[in-house]
Amino acid sequence: MTDTLELSHWIGGEKVGGDLSGESLNPSDTRDVVARTPKGGAAEVDQAVQAARAAFPGWADASPEVRFDVLDRAGSLLMERAPQIGRLLSREEGKTLPEGIGETMRAARVLKYFAGEALRVHGQNLASTRPGVEIQTYRQPVGVFGLITPWNFPIAIPAWKIAPAIAFGNTVVIKPAGPTPATAEALIAILHEAGLPKGVVNLVIGDGDVGRAIVAHPGVDGISFTGSQGVGAGVAEGAMKRQARVQLEMGGKNPLIVLDDANLERAVNIALDGSFFATGQRCTASSRLIVQDGIHDRFVALLAEKVAALRVGDALDPNTQMGPAVTEAQRDVSYNYIDIAKDGGGRIVTGGERLKFDKPGWYVQPTLIADTLPDARINTEEVFGPVASTIRVASYEEALAVANGVEFGLSAGIVTQSLKYARDFQRNAKAGMTMVNLATAGVDYHVPFGGTKKSSYGPREQGFAAVEFYTQIKTSYSAS
Numbered sequence: 001m002t003d004t005l006e007l008s009h010w011i012g013g014e015k016v017g018g019d020l021s022g023e024s025l026n027p028s029d030t031r032d033v034v035a036r037t038p039k040g041g042a043a044e045v046d047q048a049v050q051a052a053r054a055a056f057p058g059w060a061d062a063s064p065e066v067r068f069d070v071l072d073r074a075g076s077l078l079m080e081r082a083p084q085i086g087r088l089l090s091r092e093e094g095k096t097l098p099e100g101i102g103e104t105m106r107a108a109r110v111l112k113y114f115a116g117e118a119l120r121v122h123g124q125n126l127a128s129t130r131p132g133v134e135i136q137t138y139r140q141p142v143g144v145f146g147l148i149t150p151w152n153f154p155i156a157i158p159a160w161k162i163a164p165a166i167a168f169g170n171t172v173v174i175k176p177a178g179p180t181p182a183t184a185e186a187l188i189a190i191l192h193e194a195g196l197p198k199g200v201v202n203l204v205i206g207d208g209d210v211g212r213a214i215v216a217h218p219g220v221d222g223i224s225f226t227g228s229q230g231v232g233a234g235v236a237e238g239a240m241k242r243q244a245r246v247q248l249e250m251g252g253k254n255p256l257i258v259l260d261d262a263n264l265e266r267a268v269n270i271a272l273d274g275s276f277f278a279t280g281q282r283c284t285a286s287s288r289l290i291v292q293d294g295i296h297d298r299f300v301a302l303l304a305e306k307v308a309a310l311r312v313g314d315a316l317d318p319n320t321q322m323g324p325a326v327t328e329a330q331r332d333v334s335y336n337y338i339d340i341a342k343d344g345g346g347r348i349v350t351g352g353e354r355l356k357f358d359k360p361g362w363y364v365q366p367t368l369i370a371d372t373l374p375d376a377r378i379n380t381e382e383v384f385g386p387v388a389s390t391i392r393v394a395s396y397e398e399a400l401a402v403a404n405g406v407e408f409g410l411s412a413g414i415v416t417q418s419l420k421y422a423r424d425f426q427r428n429a430k431a432g433m434t435m436v437n438l439a440t441a442g443v444d445y446h447v448p449f450g451g452t453k454k455s456s457y458g459p460r461e462q463g464f465a466a467v468e469f470y471t472q473i474k475t476s477y478s479a480s
């Protein structure tokens with residue numbers, strides 16, 4: 001066991017305490033209280049929005065070099081402390097230590113990427129249709145952004161929302177997810193240590209009430225949300241009612257197609273990575289494995305062998321390959337869907353049993369279910385756990401139709417040696433991201449991220465695409 005942290009909100013550059021009535025627990029061992037937390041509400045959100053509004057004019061006018069320096073310094077500090085913060089992340093969220101440290105490094109690189117973007121804010125000179133008239137476009141900051149973030153990437157997602165917001169001159173009020181406030185707070189503390197002016201980034205810890213207050217606050221000009229589809233739809237409705245900008249990243253039901261010509265070992269490793277690492281708690285996880293007849297039985301047998309051999313355990317144990325679910329509720333969602341799959345005729349090839357451990361934690365047995373039908377609930381609803389199902393198909397054409405036949409469209413993958421099918425898949429998969437001979441999960445930090453259909457809404461996040469959401473264009477005409 002390690003120390004219990006006492007967290008604060010960050011409002012106007014100061015730590016603002018509360019009654020510490022909340023707590024975040026270590027999902028690997030629930031006797032370990034990672035942090036005691038204040039429970040913010042509408043009043044704290046209002047204070048935070050006022051602080052962000054007060055900081056906005058100064059930050060919007062700050063030289064891009066000032067913004068570069070803060071983000072670059074924060075990125076360096078985060079890299080230096082990745083072993084400690086990655087450990088805190090793994091202790092609080094339950095992903096393994098390499099995953100926790102890897103995610104912290106990813107967040108640090110995101111900060112550094114957007115440090116560079118601060119210096120590259122784009123504008124254009126355009127020809128006018130009128131003689132003697134010149135036209136320029138400028139990218140200007142929007143104002144205050146409300147950022148509502150999930151627990152599954154508790155430092156990378158806050159980083160990839162905060163960094164572009166502030167790089168382009170906006171200010172921020174962020175709400176971390178209930179289960180993972182300590183990791184988010186560590187990032188906010190580092191930004192301030194790196195010289196961020198007071199009020200540019202404000203953190204309010206609390207439950208859905210904090211999210212609701214951010215969405216409803218008239219001082220918040222735009223909202224970026226990552227989380228479930230149901231909550232996301234409500235966030236969009238609330239934002240649009242008062243004409244705030246909104247961007248949503250939500251669920252996935254990501255397909256991985258395996259064609260007969262695939263290298264078996266490679267296909268199995270890609271499926272193992274995409275479906276089970278990070279305990280399957282990735283919106284990009286491959287939860288539907290769509291496998292062609294000729295390779296199906298060999299693929300299922302080898303994947304089952306590898307899934308059964310995964311070492312599930314305490315996230316901080318170096319021997320662990322898969323940590324627990326983040327909360328009891330998430331654990332139960334996985335077991336519930338396993339039952340739903342069985343009731344729908346699915347065959348449990350490996351896993352599916354309640355795991356018994358020497359310590360109290362929210363462990364789930366990684367589970368592979370075969371012989372499922374494309375429109376069964378296990379293949380249409382997001383599980384968000386270490387559960388994958390296989391669907392047998394006769395041809396590439398059938399595989400593509402099955403892959404596209406759900407209401408989500410985040411990431412889609414194919415394993416094949418055929419250039420013809422790979423190219424066709426890249427063109428015709430209805431998803432925001434396609435992966436050829438790669439796992440559906442695990443994306444780069446410097447390129448656009450997002451999906452189609454019910455997976456995403458609004459402009460893309462990350463990389464050069466982030467400028468769209470976090471700036472507005474001014475078109476300036478002048479005559480001499």
Ligand SMILES: NC(=O)C1=CN([C@@H]2O[C@H](COP(=O)(O)OP(=O)(O)OC[C@H]3O[C@@H](n4cnc5c(N)ncnc54)[C@H](OP(=O)(O)O)[C@@H]3O)[C@@H](O)[C@H]2O)C=CC1
Pocket residue numbers: 148149150151152175176177178179206207208209210211212215226227228229231232234235249250251252282283333382383384
């Ligand atoms: N796309 C993705 O990356 C993610 C998808 N999910 C999906 O969501 C499911 C449930 O996870 P869960 O954590 O409950 O996701 P939620 O959508 O409930 O939570 C996401 C964020 O929204 C906040 N929130 C909750 N209710 C509201 C509201 N009414 N208005 C504004 N903000 C709100 C949450 O706060 P709080 O945590 O305090 O409740 C959290 O910060 C998962 O099983 C998975 O399917 C979950 C996480 C990430």
Ligand SMILES: O=C(O)CCC(=O)C(=O)O
Pocket residue numbers: 152153226281282283284440441442443444
């Ligand atoms: O797969 C990844 O690298 C990113 C996944 C993600 O952003 C998410 O699950 O929310």
